[in-house]
Amino acid sequence: MGVDFIYPEFEVIRNESRCIACRVCERQCANEVHFFSPERGIMMSDETKCVDCQRCVSLCPTRALKIIRSDCALRENANWPDSTIKEIYRQASSGGVLLSSMGTPKAYPVYWDKIVINASQVTNPSIDPLREPMETRVTLGKKPDKIRRGEDGRIVYELPPQISLSMPILFSAMSYGSLSYNAHASLARAAEELGILYNTGEGGLHEDFYCYGPNTIVQVASGRFGVHMDYLKAGSAIEIKIGQGAKPGIGGHLPGTKIVGDISRTRMIPEGTDAISPAPHHDIYSIEDLRQLVFSLKEAINYSKPIIVKVAAVHNIAAIASGIARSGADIIAIDGIRGGTGAAPTRIRDNVGIPIELALAAVDQRLREEGIRNNVSLVIGGSVRSSTDVVKAIALGADACYIATSALLALGCHLCRTCHTGKCNWGIATQNPELVKRLNPDIGSKRLVNLMTAWRHEIMELMGGMGINSIEALRGNRLMLRGVGLTEKELEILGISHAGE
Numbered sequence: 001m002g003v004d005f006i007y008p009e010f011e012v013i014r015n016e017s018r019c020i021a022c023r024v025c026e027r028q029c030a031n032e033v034h035f036f037s038p039e040r041g042i043m044m045s046d047e048t049k050c051v052d053c054q055r056c057v058s059l060c061p062t063r064a065l066k067i068i069r070s071d072c073a074l075r076e077n078a079n080w081p082d083s084t085i086k087e088i089y090r091q092a093s094s095g096g097v098l099l100s101s102m103g104t105p106k107a108y109p110v111y112w113d114k115i116v117i118n119a120s121q122v123t124n125p126s127i128d129p130l131r132e133p134m135e136t137r138v139t140l141g142k143k144p145d146k147i148r149r150g151e152d153g154r155i156v157y158e159l160p161p162q163i164s165l166s167m168p169i170l171f172s173a174m175s176y177g178s179l180s181y182n183a184h185a186s187l188a189r190a191a192e193e194l195g196i197l198y199n200t201g202e203g204g205l206h207e208d209f210y211c212y213g214p215n216t217i218v219q220v221a222s223g224r225f226g227v228h229m230d231y232l233k234a235g236s237a238i239e240i241k242i243g244q245g246a247k248p249g250i251g252g253h254l255p256g257t258k259i260v261g262d263i264s265r266t267r268m269i270p271e272g273t274d275a276i277s278p279a280p281h282h283d284i285y286s287i288e289d290l291r292q293l294v295f296s297l298k299e300a301i302n303y304s305k306p307i308i309v310k311v312a313a314v315h316n317i318a319a320i321a322s323g324i325a326r327s328g329a330d331i332i333a334i335d336g337i338r339g340g341t342g343a344a345p346t347r348i349r350d351n352v353g354i355p356i357e358l359a360l361a362a363v364d365q366r367l368r369e370e371g372i373r374n375n376v377s378l379v380i381g382g383s384v385r386s387s388t389d390v391v392k393a394i395a396l397g398a399d400a401c402y403i404a405t406s407a408l409l410a411l412g413c414h415l416c417r418t419c420h421t422g423k424c425n426w427g428i429a430t431q432n433p434e435l436v437k438r439l440n441p442d443i444g445s446k447r448l449v450n451l452m453t454a455w456r457h458e459i460m461e462l463m464g465g466m467g468i469n470s471i472e473a474l475r476g477n478r479l480m481l482r483g484v485g486l487t488e489k490e491l492e493i494l495g496i497s498h499a500g501e
């Protein structure tokens with residue numbers, strides 16, 4: 001409604017001396033930025049539609065294209081940045097809630113980058129991971145506090161149900177529907193090959209992926225989409241999703257236009273219906289209610305697999321985690337403010353929640369103080385970008401890390417942050433069959449395996465440098481970490497000393 005005052009955010013620079021008018025960019029752009037002008041005999045661009053996904057730049061055979069951020073600037077105003085002014089124009093035009101995808105671009109402190117890792121020198125020799133055994137395998141689930149012996153005096157080896165991972169990394173929840181079939185196929189195949197797990201998210205499990213059950217976490221979210229007995233029995237663990245780092249306190253919404261064919265069947269809702277997950281689970285208003293759901297699910301699967309409860313990192317996260325640990329859950333997953341999403345209201349994504357590093361340190365500390373740390377494993381996510389982030393997370397107290405954005409980057413995502421439009425030019429966050437086939441699951445799974453293999457090698461090198469040869473010995477070993485440029489309060493919450501101490 002009314003005049004749109006917004007100048008395009010990006011400019012398409014086409015080098016006319018290189019362009020051969022092959023029209024590859026036109027065919028590759030689902031946003032219809034590029035078109036051929038018969039009158040002028042040249043390629044032209046409608047920059048208002050460009051989202052800077054870089055698909056055209058990557059595939060142009062003559063490297064004729066460049067996308068740059070427009071330097072057309074509003075008058076400088078420290079109180080009114082360009083982005084704020086443009087958001088007001090957009091809302092004045094649409095009357096709607098601002099929607100965004102992927103993690104917040106806001107410059108919250110990334111504590112991973114303010115923490116450095118120790119290395120052995122002289123007295124405590126480092127270990128060469130090429131020559132010495134290095135254990136990166138972890139098991140997640142309740143662990144006994146003490147060695148138990150049976151009546152005959154022998155050690156009892158039986159443990160509550162566990163999941164076993166070849167490295168302390170899992171692919172985080174991303175639903176079929178928000179992601180394409182081929183993206184899910186890539187994640188499932190890679191998880192199987194790597195000996196780790198991927199997560200269905202709240203979209204149910206496509207029948208083609210039941211064969212990956214041992215490498216699957218099936219999620220039960222507030223909408224209960226696609227949840228039935230075969231589904232619950234299919235995975236290696238069940239995750240109850242209470243919250244998500246990118247949108248704590250609110251539900252989810254997949255528009256009816258995306259609920260078609262297999263997605264409608266897998267979610268068990270009619271085609272064209274909006275898939276709206278309510279903000280709360282309508283049967284959970286207390287830890288006792290959560291406990292009922294945890295045990296209902298355990299009962300349903302005959303106590304054979306661990307139950308994960310996933311929450312967003314919010315102000316009182318340590319107390320919340322303490323309650324979850326007492327609810328009977330085997331694993332707590334915590335997702336920080338920088339976590340990604342297929343779609344979220346921009347204001348929520350950018351302002352609600354806390355950084356995962358602080359949440360993790362606070363939760364681990366609290367559970368230790370209460371003597372219940374072994375009742376649960378801790379999995380954290382929300383912007384784990386590299387092997388060093390993983391190592392720092394483990395040393396801060398995590399048992400394993402969820403990754404999602406890093407996995408999508410491996411599949412070709414260029415972080416254009418427009419997943420909610422369904423026009424992902426890389427075939428990842430789309431259901432358009434023409435776009436979906438751009439992602440080849442054979443190549444996708446191979447790239448994920450490569451990424452995780454590389455991270456595992458780096459994790460082993462970092463551990464070796466510290467003189468540590470197993471993830472078990474690294475977990476919660478905060479002596480291996482030092483802060484740089486952090487305040488006393490931040491150091492206190494993280495439970496680490498400052499560099500130089």
Ligand code: SF4
Pocket residue numbers: 014018019020021022023024025026034043059060061062063064065
């Ligand atoms: S892909 Fe490159 S060479 Fe082909 S039309 Fe587009 S800009 Fe020109």
Ligand code: SF4
Pocket residue numbers: 053101102408412413414415416417418419420423424425426427428429
């Ligand atoms: S998944 Fe696709 S639409 Fe979403 S940020 Fe990545 S490239 Fe963009």
